[in-house]
Amino acid sequence: MTKTNINWSGFSKRSFDERLPIIERFQLLSPENLKHLTADHLLPIQTANQMTENVLGRFALPFSIAPDFLINGSTYHVPFVTEEPSVVAAASFAAKIIRRSGGFKTYIHNRQMIGQIALYGIDKIDKAKTTILAKTEELLATANQAYPSIVKRGGGARQIRLEQKGYFLIFYLTVDTQEAMGANMVNTMMEALVPDLEALSKGHSLMAILSNYATESLVTAKCQIDSCFLSRDKEKAQQLAKKMELASQLAQVDPYRATTHNKGIFNGIDAVVMATGNDWRAIEAGAHAYAARNGSYQGLSQWRFDQSQQLLFGELTLPMPIASKGGSIGLNPTVAIARDFLNSPDAKTLAQVIVAVGLAQNFAALKALTSSGIQAGHMKLHAKSLALLAGASEHEVAALVKTLLADKPMTLEKATTYLSKLRQSIDNGST
Numbered sequence: 001m002t003k004t005n006i007n008w009s010g011f012s013k014r015s016f017d018e019r020l021p022i023i024e025r026f027q028l029l030s031p032e033n034l035k036h037l038t039a040d041h042l043l044p045i046q047t048a049n050q051m052t053e054n055v056l057g058r059f060a061l062p063f064s065i066a067p068d069f070l071i072n073g074s075t076y077h078v079p080f081v082t083e084e085p086s087v088v089a090a091a092s093f094a095a096k097i098i099r100r101s102g103g104f105k106t107y108i109h110n111r112q113m114i115g116q117i118a119l120y121g122i123d124k125i126d127k128a129k130t131t132i133l134a135k136t137e138e139l140l141a142t143a144n145q146a147y148p149s150i151v152k153r154g155g156g157a158r159q160i161r162l163e164q165k166g167y168f169l170i171f172y173l174t175v176d177t178q179e180a181m182g183a184n185m186v187n188t189m190m191e192a193l194v195p196d197l198e199a200l201s202k203g204h205s206l207m208a209i210l211s212n213y214a215t216e217s218l219v220t221a222k223c224q225i226d227s228c229f230l231s232r233d234k235e236k237a238q239q240l241a242k243k244m245e246l247a248s249q250l251a252q253v254d255p256y257r258a259t260t261h262n263k264g265i266f267n268g269i270d271a272v273v274m275a276t277g278n279d280w281r282a283i284e285a286g287a288h289a290y291a292a293r294n295g296s297y298q299g300l301s302q303w304r305f306d307q308s309q310q311l312l313f314g315e316l317t318l319p320m321p322i323a324s325k326g327g328s329i330g331l332n333p334t335v336a337i338a339r340d341f342l343n344s345p346d347a348k349t350l351a352q353v354i355v356a357v358g359l360a361q362n363f364a365a366l367k368a369l370t371s372s373g374i375q376a377g378h379m380k381l382h383a384k385s386l387a388l389l390a391g392a393s394e395h396e397v398a399a400l401v402k403t404l405l406a407d408k409p410m411t412l413e414k415a416t417t418y419l420s421k422l423r424q425s426i427d428n429g430s431t
């Protein structure tokens with residue numbers, strides 16, 4: 001069971017060494033995973049070497065936690081893997097506010113993957129369509145015979161659809177892939193169908209593969225935020241809520257803004273997709289195609305302020321064909337840790353957590369953009385990056401950041417100069 005009565009306040013201010021005992025004290029991870037988390041080499045080189053080609057080593061990224069997401073009445077402490085400063089802080093801030101407003105409500109529309117075979121060189125397309133559709137049951141059986149284990153698990157090929165697009169007759173197959181994302185199983189099924197489809201259509205197959213445009217795997221997350229949580233000043237809170245609604249409308253009409261709006265949503269989504277060992281390229285590709293489904297690229301989320309109720313309503317829908325099994329999920333020990341934080345969710349639960357995180361991230365970004373702007377917070381983070389790039393150690397960073405913020409514009413050259421001055425003054429002081 002997820003612990004819900006943890007006081008997370010001050011967690012971000014604690015030192016690295018102080019954080020792990022908190023995780024241990026509240027038993028958020030099994031003792032084995034806690035040990036793994038602190039191990040120097042989380043991914044054994046032998047495993048890495050089996051995962052991809054030309055392996056020379058491993059590449060590390062920060063593994064963080066954004067606590068206290070309240071989703072459909074359950075609490076989730078969500079693992080994030082991201083290199084971008086402020087993403088985890090923004091998500092945690094949004095989760096806290098949305099929790100106070102009742103949390104997220106999420107639901108799954110459907111959970112099936114789509115494979116396609118592009119047929120070409122067909123003389124009589126209408127006749128080919130009729131002939132293929134008449135063999136629906138046989139074709140579904142052929143697909144299932146090609147990957148029988150998914151049928152045993154309760155999944156398998158479900159439906160056939162045909163569409164003429166230009167020169168092509170495209171055959172679509174929907175497949176229930178259960179806990180897997182399903183790329184390999186769908187590809188296996190599609191390739192098995194090629195000989196029958198070529199014979200039935202009297203045409204040729206150009207390619208047979210899964211589509212990442214997962215329109216049969218849509219997930220929605222919603223929240224409603226009381227305007228009192230936006231500002232202590234009632235007037236300011238209302239203004240901010242109205243501006244956030246406008247920001248959402250802007251992302252519907254301007255693709256330049258929509259792209260950045262959606263990038264902000266993916267700051268959170270990618271971080272959880274990566275932490276849980278899923279294919280983030282697949283998730284990104286599907287969601288960006290979905291953002292352009294109306295003919296122009298639009299923001300994926302919508303916000304609406306209801307003045308009479310003083311509530312800001314947020315909603316995000318996108319394809320989320322996430323997996324709890326398959327791919328590298330069972331191979332990477334850090335993924336096991338991430339899944340442990342989430343109480344080993346099944347694919348449908350994980351998909352809903354991820355879309356809720358996307359909505360939270362979007363809320364935090366729009367709130368910052370329509371109030372103080374994001375640079376106020378980001379300048380401090382930029383100063384920190386410059387300090388680290390200049391070579392400052394952990395105990396030198398705070399002083400160097402303070403000096404840099406007082407001398408804008410900040411540059412790496414200034415950071416290097418101030419760091420050597422800081423070290424000289426410490427040397428002089430200690431001798």
Ligand code: NDP
Nearest residue numbers: 149177178179180181182183184185279282325326327328
């Ligand atoms: P896998 O090929 O790993 O297949 C899923 C595995 O999970 C199978 O071995 C299956 O067992 C096992 N499994 C265990 N329990 C379950 C369960 N309850 N439900 C379903 N499967 C279960 O993964 P996918 O087919 O999902 O393919 C995903 C991988 O393909 C990712 O690594 C992705 O990067 C990659 N990929 C993506 C492409 C794309 O997105 N266009 C293209 C090509 C590859 P069993 O063997 O018994 O069936």
